[in-house]
Amino acid sequence: MNTDLISLFDADEATVRKVLSETLSGADDGELFLEHAQAEVLSFDNGRLKGGSFNTDQGFGLRAVAGESVGYAHAGELSLAALRRAADAVGQVTRGYAGSYAAAPQRTNKKLYGDENPIGEPSFEAKVALLQEVDAYLRAKDPKVRQVTASISASWQVVDILRADGHRVHDVRPMTRINFSVVVGDGDRQETGSFGVGGRRGLGDFVT
Structure with a gap:
């Protein structure tokens, strides 16, 4: 997808910047925070795929700081109409206030x-096959293994932050995690062990 979130508005960037500048006029600080996030979780339990979920969220948050007052509004759509509604709400904290806008971050x-x-690669089928392989491997280690739970989670977040002084920050944040839990029992005695690994890399970096 297009990672330039400001371009997803139904207005050009100059118009978005103009609304932001007018909203934060007289404020001490504030910004327009835009986000697009995807997340996927697959869980394998008792020898079968027990759960799978995928969701996408997108929207913006608008913040203004005036002295001890903070105005904040958000919306789940990237439209000029939604931005202007948020600006009307947030702009209330700067009415009659004349502050000095804070310097941009270094x-x-x-x-x-x-x-x-990391969600698109490897494929859904490959991830399920990996969970099946993990389940079979751990169960084959010891006949005392009673339960194996394994999960793969991945997320991808795109962030755009725009300040009234023109400073813009853009970041794309991947995240992957794989977790295992094993229940081992002998008669009435039962113990559980777990392990997890992950980071801002693809799944292939953690699986060999």
Whole structure:
């Protein structure tokens, strides 16, 4: 998808910036925060796929700070009409207030992770096959294994932050995690062990 979230508005960037600048006029601080997020979770339990979910969220938050007062409004659609409604609500905290807009955060060029979407690769079928393989491997380790639970979760978040002074920050944040839980029993005695690993990388970086 297009990771330039501001371009997804039904208005050009100049118009969005104009609304933001007018809303935060006289404020001490504030910004327009835009987000697009995807998340997927697959869980395997008792030898079968027990759960699978996928969801997508998108929207913006608008914040204005005036002295001790903070105005905040948000919407789930990237439209000029929604932005103006939010601006009307947030702008109430700056009525009759004349502040000095805070300096923009210090910039950095340090890149800590890539921007690939871990949800699309590997495929759904490959992820299910991996969970099946994990289940079979752990059960084969010891006949005392009573239950194996394994899950794979992945998310992909795109963030755009726009300030009234023109400073813009853009980030794409991938995240992957895989978890295992094993229940081992012998007669009435039963114990559980678990392990998990993850990070801002693709699933292939954790599975060999």
